[in-house]
Amino acid sequence: MARRASRAIARGGGTTLPGRVLLALRPDALEALGRRLDGGAVLVSATNGKTTTTAMIAQILRAQGRPVVHNQAGSNLAWGVATALLDARPGDGQVGLFEVDEAWLGAVARALRPRIVVLANLFRDQLDRYGELERLADEWAALAHELVEWGTKLVLCADDPLVADVAPTPQAALYFGLEDDARALPHRDHAADATHCRRCGAPYEYTVSWLGHLGRYCCPACGHGRPEPTVAARRVELRGMRGSLVEIEHNEQRARIELPLPGVYNAYNALAACAAAIALGFGLRDAATALADVQAAFGRVEVVTLEGRELVLMLIKNPVGANEVLRTLVLEDQQLCLWIALNDGIADGRDVSWIWDAEFELLRGRVRFASCSGTRAPEMALRLKYAGVEAPLAVNREVAKSLEQALRHTDGRLYALPTYTALLELRTWLARKGAAKHWADR
The missing domain is CATH 3.90.190.20 (Mur ligase, C-terminal domain)
Structure with a gap:
């Protein structure tokens, strides 16, 4: 009733107000509604790209005939997820696919006990709300230990040292990353954030930088470095606003995506979506085929x-x-x-x-x-x-x-x-x- 009323009257409140009302009446609504998802839940979090990555995963799931419950309007706090879960129906194999705000990931994950959690990057953003990146990385690392105990599969970006390091063990995660040195920046971004080792504090040495602090890195003091990605973009060809060509490899299987979205950042989004699809049991080529027709996410x-x-x-x-x-x-x-x-x-x-x-x-x-x-x-x-x-x-x-x-x-x-x-x-x-x-x- 709240959703219908807010959409009719305010045009725009239909994504958050119903969830707020629901959680006020039933604080355990996420847990209760999450149990209706026969296909389990997939959570996606990142500073940049979570909306597009989630839209790409939704496209792959629908191409495979899987019904999806998805917060596609981008309301990614707990009440936005609760609103989306109003559409959960038991008995038809629905997969719950939710982009989740970085600071809300722990609360949503502990409520839903997801099958898959995709963590793509952490960049400096809204310091007045999130605080420093290291605090978020520590929270994600503590959460990752809990997730692994529940049987959740982690899908992590190998190129982001803050993200790659949250897994309790390398075996607990499926890593994705770039392997095309032709896309390297001439120098590391001034906006690069995670430049020091989380384990010993020494500055990382980068042989390649692709985007912000994402690259091929190693700590000269303790030896900790970038894990080898098992889902890798071997080639990325940028074509301006016309899109890009991305060639992805997993276990000696290759797939070519004519991606209608531009930029290295969208190549990363497609890579994360393919890695999530593999973690869900789908083939790389099926995932790549679905992404050829992906539409731009909201804005x-x-x-x-x-x-x-x-x-x-x-x-x-x-x-x-x-x-x-x-x-x-x-x-x-x-x-x-x-x-x-x-x-x-x-x-x-x-x-x-x-x-x-x-x-x-x-x-x-x-x-x-x-x-x-x-x-x-x-x-x-x-x-x-x-x-x-x-x-x-x-x-x-x-x-x-x-x-x-x-x-x-x-x-x-x-x-x-x-x-x-x-x-x-x-x-x-x-x-x-x-x-x-x-x-x-x-």
């Missing part, structure tokens, strides 16, 4: 048409994620028209100083027009000025008016780079225009 390289122009929505929320979006954009041949919306809501993180760690300098000489919006629009404009972006620059805090202005300056494609709450505001406006579904109805 993650999502393309909508408005007033005869293409609007490409690319969420940015922390330095590493923003850098990967920027690297993807500069692969395009033409000059860029940009709309960047920086908010400082609680869901964004009140501290927006992260924009100074993102490499907006990559845009120098590549921008034809830029518009800055959101509650912290002036700070974003200042950052672009310091980055050396000399194109005409508009500043307007009002999302709708700012976007309309940007569209008037755009002949073809406008790239929209909003933070999280700005993305929700933008999608609501697009829904009113009839250009996209409402974000709560996806």
Whole structure:
């Protein structure tokens, strides 16, 4: 009743309010509803990419004819999972597939006792809410010991030292990672976070860096290093906004994915999804075939048409994620028209100083027009000025008016780079225009 009422009245409360009501009435609702999932639960957590990775796993499951209960609108706290579980029905083999906020992973996992937990990365994000990365890594490591005792299979990114190290033993995890040195960065990101060994504190030595602090690393002091990935991307070919080619190997079996999503970060998402599928008992080639038709997740390289122009929505929320979006954009041949919306809501993180760690300098000489919006629009404009972006620059805090202005300056494609709450505001406006579904109805 709460879900129906909130969707009818507020349009957008249908993903969290029902779960809040449910958990207030029945604090054990997650445990009770989770028992209806005949196929068990799969949890996915990461700082970046959990929405897309979860959408990819859902695509693989549905391609194999498995019914899925999924928090596809991206509400990833306990009440969002509880709302999704309202659709759980015993007796038909449903798999519960849930992306889970990094800080809420322990509570949700202890309630659901999942079959599989996928941990893809930990990056600096919303320090005012999460605290330092090491605290989250310690919490994940303590949880991993409990999960292994329950029989949960861990699927971990070998390239992230914070994630790879949470497994109690190497045998407790299925590791995935990149093995294409052609995709290496010329130098490690300024935004790299986990640069010191969690076991002895000495600085890691990296032979390759692929994304942030993800790479091939080893501690020269204690010898602890990157575990060998058993699900590996042997080749990644980037094709700008047109997508990418990813070749994945597992146990001498290879699969080729013509992925319609761009960037190294989406190659990682596809790799994590394939590893999860293997842990669930599916074949690598079946998983790869399903991903050839995957659609962009909500606001993650999502393309909508408005007033005869293409609007490409690319969420940015922390330095590493923003850098990967920027690297993807500069692969395009033409000059860029940009709309960047920086908010400082609680869901964004009140501290927006992260924009100074993102490499907006990559845009120098590549921008034809830029518009800055959101509650912290002036700070974003200042950052672009310091980055050396000399194109005409508009500043307007009002999302709708700012976007309309940007569209008037755009002949073809406008790239929209909003933070999280700005993305929700933008999608609501697009829904009113009839250009996209409402974000709560996806």
